[in-house]
Amino acid sequence: MTDHIKTDCLIIGAGPVGLFAVFELGILGLKAEVIDNLDKIGGQCAELYPDKPIYDIPGIPVCTGQDLTDSLAKQIKPFNANIHLNQRVDELKKVGNEWEVKTSAGNKFITPNIFIAGGVGSFEPRRPPIDSILKFENNGIAYSVANKQAYTGKELVIFGGGDSALDWTVELSKIAKHITLVHRREEFKAVEHTVGLMKELVNEKKVTLLTNRQIAEANGKGKITSISIKDNDDNFSEIPCDNVLIFHGLKMELGPINNWGLNLNEKQISVSTEDFQTNLEGIFAIGDISYYPGKLKLILSGFHEATLASQTAFKRARPDENLVFRYTTSSKDIHKKLGV
Numbered sequence: 001m002t003d004h005i006k007t008d009c010l011i012i013g014a015g016p017v018g019l020f021a022v023f024e025l026g027i028l029g030l031k032a033e034v035i036d037n038l039d040k041i042g043g044q045c046a047e048l049y050p051d052k053p054i055y056d057i058p059g060i061p062v063c064t065g066q067d068l069t070d071s072l073a074k075q076i077k078p079f080n081a082n083i084h085l086n087q088r089v090d091e092l093k094k095v096g097n098e099w100e101v102k103t104s105a106g107n108k109f110i111t112p113n114i115f116i117a118g119g120v121g122s123f124e125p126r127r128p129p130i131d132s133i134l135k136f137e138n139n140g141i142a143y144s145v146a147n148k149q150a151y152t153g154k155e156l157v158i159f160g161g162g163d164s165a166l167d168w169t170v171e172l173s174k175i176a177k178h179i180t181l182v183h184r185r186e187e188f189k190a191v192e193h194t195v196g197l198m199k200e201l202v203n204e205k206k207v208t209l210l211t212n213r214q215i216a217e218a219n220g221k222g223k224i225t226s227i228s229i230k231d232n233d234d235n236f237s238e239i240p241c242d243n244v245l246i247f248h249g250l251k252m253e254l255g256p257i258n259n260w261g262l263n264l265n266e267k268q269i270s271v272s273t274e275d276f277q278t279n280l281e282g283i284f285a286i287g288d289i290s291y292y293p294g295k296l297k298l299i300l301s302g303f304h305e306a307t308l309a310s311q312t313a314f315k316r317a318r319p320d321e322n323l324v325f326r327y328t329t330s331s332k333d334i335h336k337k338l339g340v
Contacts, residue, residue, distance in 0.1 A: 021309070035084040117302070130215065155243075163189070219238070
C-alpha cells in the first residue's frame, strides 16, 4: 500500500488507446499514472491477438497487436509514466475539484482527471460449461493465441464462427498440420473476405469445415487427445487433435465502474464529442468503452478521442496556464520532451 499519489491524470486501461493518451498528455506537459487489471500492457491487443495482423493504423501498412503495443511503449518512454498492473479501481470519490481513487492493490491516487480507457471493461472468454473442457484449459485447450508457433505441425480444432475463429483458421493454416473448424450454425459472423479465404482453404483440403455441430467433451489422459462434438440431433463424433481453440466470444463486465453514477448506454459510457468527457466533470471515456452517435470501435478513433480529451484535461490540471496549440513538427518544447 502507498500514500496518496498525486498526478495530473489517472488512466484506467493500458491498451493502445490508454497508452497513446500518455503520449498526448505528455507532450502537453502533464504527468500520467496508468492502472490495468491485466498482468501486462497492451489490453486486448496483447491478450487476445498479439500475433494477429492489424491493417488500419495510419502510416503502418501492417502490424501485430504486440508490435503496436511495443511501439506505443517506446513512444511514451520519455514521459516516465508509472504503470500499475494486476489491479483495478475499487473506490472513487470526489474531493473538492479532484478525484480520489483507491485500487484493489491498495494504491491511492488524487487527480483532477480520470481517463477510462478500459476497452469494453474487464473481459473473460465464454467457457463451455463442460467439466472436461475446464480440465484441459492451458493443457491443450485455449481461448486465445499467445504464441502461434506453438501450433506448428499440430492437428488443431477451432470452435467458433466469428472474426477471431476465422482469422486464426486462415492464419494458423499456414503452419498447422491440419485444422478442423467447427461452428454451431451455417452462417458466419466474420467479414466476408475472411469467410472466402476460409472456404478456399476448405477446397484445398487444408481445413475441414463442420457446421451445425458443437463441442461436447474433451478426451485424454494428462493431455488432450481428441474432442467430441455433437450435431443438432445429438449424434456424436470424435476428432483426434493435439490442440483446441475455442472462440465463443467474451463476457464483458464494467465492474465497479457500473456504480460510479456515469451515464451508461448498455455497457458503454456516454460522452460529449467535444472532449469525450462524461456526465461527471473530470472523468473522460475513450476507446471502445465510450459511446456517442456514430461511434466506431476502432483503435484510430480512440487515438482521436484521447487527443481531444487531453486538451480539456490540461485546462483542469493547469487552470492558471494558457494552452497554446502547437504542431509536433515545429515545437521546440515538444522536441525537447521527446529527446529529439
